[in-house]
Amino acid sequence: MTGEATQALEAFQDTIREAALLAARGQLPDDRLWSFHEARHQCLTRTANTLGGEPGPSPGEAIAPDADSRVAQLQPEQLAAWIAATPEPQRSALAFFYLNEFSHREMQNLLDVKMSELANLISHGRAQFQAWLNAVTADPEMT
Amino acid sequence: MKRWLSRRKQALVDCAPISDAPSSDRAMRSALETARTIPEAAASLTAQQRFDQAVATLTRKITIPKEAEEWFVNVALLKGPKRSWKKTARHPAILATALAVLVMAGLGIFYFVEQLQEFPGSATAKKLLVVASQTRPSQLDRINTDAINLGDYFFMKFQLEHFEVPMRFADFRATGARVFEDEDGHRVGQVVLAESGVQFFFFSLEKSASAPPRKTEKLRWKFVSDGGWTGAVDRRNGTYFMVAKRGSKADLRPYLSERLK
Numbered sequence: 560m561t562g563e564a565t566q567a568l569e570a571f572q573d574t575i576r577e578a579a580l581l582a583a584r585g586q587l588p589d590d591r592l593w594s595f596h597e598a599r600h601q602c603l604t605r606t607a608n609t610l611g612g613e614p615g616p617s618p619g620e621a622i623a624p625d626a627d628s629r630v631a632q633l634q635p636e637q638l639a640a641w642i643a644a645t646p647e648p649q650r651s652a653l654a655f656f657y658l659n660e661f662s663h664r665e666m667q668n669l670l671d672v673k674m675s676e677l678a679n680l681i682s683h684g685r686a687q688f689q690a691w692l693n694a695v696t697a698d699p700e701m702t
Numbered sequence: 703m704k705r706w707l708s709r710r711k712q713a714l715v716d717c718a719p720i721s722d723a724p725s726s727d728r729a730m731r732s733a734l735e736t737a738r739t740i741p742e743a744a745a746s747l748t749a750q751q752r753f754d755q756a757v758a759t760l761t762r763k764i765t766i767p768k769e770a771e772e773w774f775v776n777v778a779l780l781k782g783p784k785r786s787w788k789k790t791a792r793h794p795a796i797l798a799t800a801l802a803v804l805v806m807a808g809l810g811i812f813y814f815v816e817q818l819q820e821f822p823g824s825a826t827a828k829k830l831l832v833v834a835s836q837t838r839p840s841q842l843d844r845i846n847t848d849a850i851n852l853g854d855y856f857f858m859k860f861q862l863e864h865f866e867v868p869m870r871f872a873d874f875r876a877t878g879a880r881v882f883e884d885e886d887g888h889r890v891g892q893v894v895l896a897e898s899g900v901q902f903f904f905f906s907l908e909k910s911a912s913a914p915p916r917k918t919e920k921l922r923w924k925f926v927s928d929g930g931w932t933g934a935v936d937r938r939n940g941t942y943f944m945v946a947k948r949g950s951k952a953d954l955r956p957y958l959s960e961r962l963k
Contacts, residue, residue: 568767622749630756635763656717657754657761662727663717678713685753 560602560654562643570601595661595669599651606643619686626689629696641691645684648672652680653688707743711736715747720754821924823907823935823942826884830903831931833892834946837901842878842894849874849893849902856881856891856904864941865891865904870961871945876902899948900957903933906941923958925951934958 561567574597581587623629630638642653648670655666667677707715714733718725725731737743790796845855850873853866860881867874875896884890884905891904923934932954933946947954 564767568769622746622753624749624752626749626753627756630753630760633760635760635765638757638760639764657720657758659720659758659761663714663730664727666717674717675709675713678716682716685750688757689753 560599560643560650561606562640566605567602570598570605573601574598592665592669595655599669603647603651618690619683620690620693622685622689623693625698626692629692632696633692637695641688645687649680649684652677653684656681707733707737707740715743715750718747718751718754720751720758722751819924819926821935823905823937824924824926826886826888826905826907827903827926827933827935827942827944828928829884830890830892830905830944831926831933831946832929833890834901834903834931834933835929835948837892837894839878839894842880842892845876845879847876848872849876849895852876852879852891852893852902855879860889860891862889862891862904864906864939866938866941867902868936868938868943871902874900874902901946903944903946904941905944908940925954927951 561570574594577597578587578594587593642650642657644650645653651670652666652672655661655669661669663674663677667674670677670680672680711733714730715737717730718734719730725734734747737747791800847855849867849871850869853864856862856865856879862881876893877896878894879892881889881891888905888907891902893902893904895901923936926933926935927950931946931948932951933944934954935942935944937943945954945958947957
């Protein structure tokens with residue numbers, strides 16, 4: 560979400576502090592999504608200036624049958640960096656989706672978007688990631 | 703003919719769950735089932751799910767900083783306030799369920815009470831209350847006798863047995879009487895009293911009023927209301943006797959209790 564480990568750690572710590580503060584006052588919301596809302600807010604606040612001017616939307620490509628083989632060539636940090644570089648709210652949508660912890664209704668709640676918007680964000684992100692994947696990884700059939 | 707997914711289903715397929723486990727969401731399951739019946743959509747969905755699974759696997763490999771892992775030990779200590787039973791009771795789903803149960807219980811009690819008021823002659827008794835409200839003096843034979851003599855009157859003139867007034871009502875003064883047949887062909891005895899707004903009815907559910915009485919005679923003053931009149935019905939020797947009074951049950955009950963003392 561932040562593209563930078565130090566900022567991510569600060570966002571995480573501030574989220575925990577906020578939770579501790581609310582818990583001490585007996586005001587911690589009884590909502591399992593609260594911490595994700597708060598963490599996203601912390602990340603967006605920190606990256607408002609640094610990641611605001613990321614590259615515009617790149618043309619996407621259809622998902623290739625060998626895409627999983629190409630993904631396997633990547634390092635986790637490369638994926639994290641690519642997701643962090645995408646503009647909001649696509650960045651949050653991809654992060655939440657690939658964490659594989661939320662239903663699409665929960666993601667709509669977290670991102671405050673409609674179903675069609677969420678589908679659009681994920682679908683475009685997937686196509687753009689495929690295009691980037693084609694550019695940075697070798698064709699599995701050639702290797 | 704080429705088939706394609708609706709925009710709504712395509713949106714759901716774009717967010718299809720990464721794992722192969724069936725979704726708990728009905729709309730999502732429906733969209734995925736439809737997509738699997740269209741060859742192009744099925745191939746696209748398979749490629750999408752393989753792609754998503756590969757990315758999700760890679761996502762899980764992103765290392766969490768050690769400092770953050772240490773903080774997770776303390777996260778378990780953070781607990782929200784326990785939801786009180788009052789707060790739980792105010793939840794809309796609980797309120798709606800409670801309301802539905804209350805309505806059903808109310809209906810159940812209403813029908814149960816209604817059932818308690820019902821007895822074999824109640825339908826006829828209600829019809830006779832309407833008759834009571836519409837009867838004119840000219841429709842009746844003029845008589846002038848104590849109610850105790852009505853049994854003889856009905857037997858001698860109409861050959862009707864058991865059309866006898868209970869002893870508690872024996873001293874009432876009858877001023878008019880008649881016998882007619884109701885819609886079912888049963889003969890009904892009607893008596894108008896000198897006392898305004900009170901009438902007696904005798905009726906039987908048997909075709910012949912002289913039929914032998916039934917063995918079970920447990921009816922004791924059941925109330926019916928219709929047409930602005932209320933009746934108290936009792937059964938003796940197979941014949942129903944009804945005291946009808948203009949007004950509500952609240953008007954008739956004290957009137958009756960005076961007589962039953």
